[in-house]
Amino acid sequence: MLKLIHLPAFEDNYIWMLADTECGVALAVDPGDAQPVEAKLHEQQWQLGCILITHHHPDHTGGVAALAKRYHPQIIAPDDPRIGYASQRVEDGETVDIDKLQVQAQVLAVPGHTLSHVAYHLNEWLFCGDTLFSLGCGRLFEGTPTQMLSSLDSIRALSTTTLICAAHEYTLANARFALSVDPDNTDLQNRYAAVMRCRHEGLPSLPVTLGSEICCNPFLRVDAPAVQAWCAQHEPQPQTRIDRFALLRQAKDHFRG
Numbered sequence: 301m302l303k304l305i306h307l308p309a310f311e312d313n314y315i316w317m318l319a320d321t322e323c324g325v326a327l328a329v330d331p332g333d334a335q336p337v338e339a340k341l342h343e344q345q346w347q348l349g350c351i352l353i354t355h356h357h358p359d360h361t362g363g364v365a366a367l368a369k370r371y372h373p374q375i376i377a378p379d380d381p382r383i384g385y386a387s388q389r390v391e392d393g394e395t396v397d398i399d400k401l402q403v404q405a406q407v408l409a410v411p412g413h414t415l416s417h418v419a420y421h422l423n424e425w426l427f428c429g430d431t432l433f434s435l436g437c438g439r440l441f442e443g444t445p446t447q448m449l450s451s452l453d454s455i456r457a458l459s460t461t462t463l464i465c466a467a468h469e470y471t472l473a474n475a476r477f478a479l480s481v482d483p484d485n486t487d488l489q490n491r492y493a494a495v496m497r498c499r500h501e502g503l504p505s506l507p508v509t510l511g512s513e514i515c516c517n518p519f520l521r522v523d524a525p526a527v528q529a530w531c532a533q534h535e536p537q538p539q540t541r542i543d544r545f546a547l548l549r550q551a552k553d554h555f556r557g
C-alpha cells in the first residue's frame with residue numbers, strides 16, 4: 301500500500317513522495333530541495349529508493365545531488381544533459397520498474413514548459429511537474445503552443461479518476477484567471493470555493509482528479525463553447541484549437557487578477 305505525501309518547498313513548490321510504509325521505502329518526485337525530504341525520511345525512518353525527475357529546472361532538481369550522495373537511490377530522468385545524476389534515462393511510452401517499491405511508472409513525454417519534460421503515471425497518480433496545474437498549465441519556456449496542447453491532450457486522455465500531482469500550489473491565482481474566461485461554469489465556481497476553504501486552512505489544493513480539471517481548467521477546455529466564445533471576443537479571426545490555446549496562454553501570462 302503506497303501512501304502519498306506532499307512536502308512544501310520554497311515559495312509554492314510541492315515535492316511529492318510515495319512511501320511503501322510496510323517496507324519503509326519511499327520515492328521522491330522533483331526534489332528541488334533535499335532538506336524537507338531528508339527530514340521526512342528521518343522522521344519516518346524510511347529509505348529513499350527512487351527519485352523521479354520531470355524536468356531540469358533547479359526548483360525540481362536542486363536537491364538531487366545531496367540525496368544521491370546520501371541514499372544512492374535509483375534516479376529516473378528524461379534524456380537531457382541539463383539533468384545530472386540520472387541512473388536511468390526515459391522516453392515517451394516507456395514503462396519503468398521501480399524495484400524497491402515494487403511498482404512501475406509509465407512515462408509520458410509532455411514537451412511545452414521545457415522540451416524534454418516528462419510526466420510519470422504511477423497507479424492512480426500522475427506526477428506532471430510544471431505541465432498541468434490545477435486550473436492552469438505551465439508557461440511555455442521552450443516549447444510551442446502546438447507541443448503543449450498535444451501534451452495536455454495526452455494527459456486528458458488518461459482516466460478521469462487520475463490524481464493530478466502538480467509541482468506548484470498555483471490554484472488560487474489560476475482560478476481567478478479561469479473565472480475571467482469561464483465565469484458561468486458552476487463546476488469552476490464550486491472548485492474555487494473549495495480551494496479557498498482548503499487554502500484558508502493551510503491545506504493543499506492538490507492532488508485533484510483529472511475529471512475535475514476537465515470540467516474546470518480552461519487549458520483543457522479549448523473546445524468548450526464558453527472558452528471558444530471568450531477567444532472569439534478577444535481575437536475575431538477564425539481560430540483553430542491551437543490558436544485558442546495560444547491565446548489563452550498569452551492572456552494568462554499578462555493577467556493581473
Ligand SMILES: [Zn+2]
Nearest residue numbers: 355357413430
Ligand atoms: Zn519548471
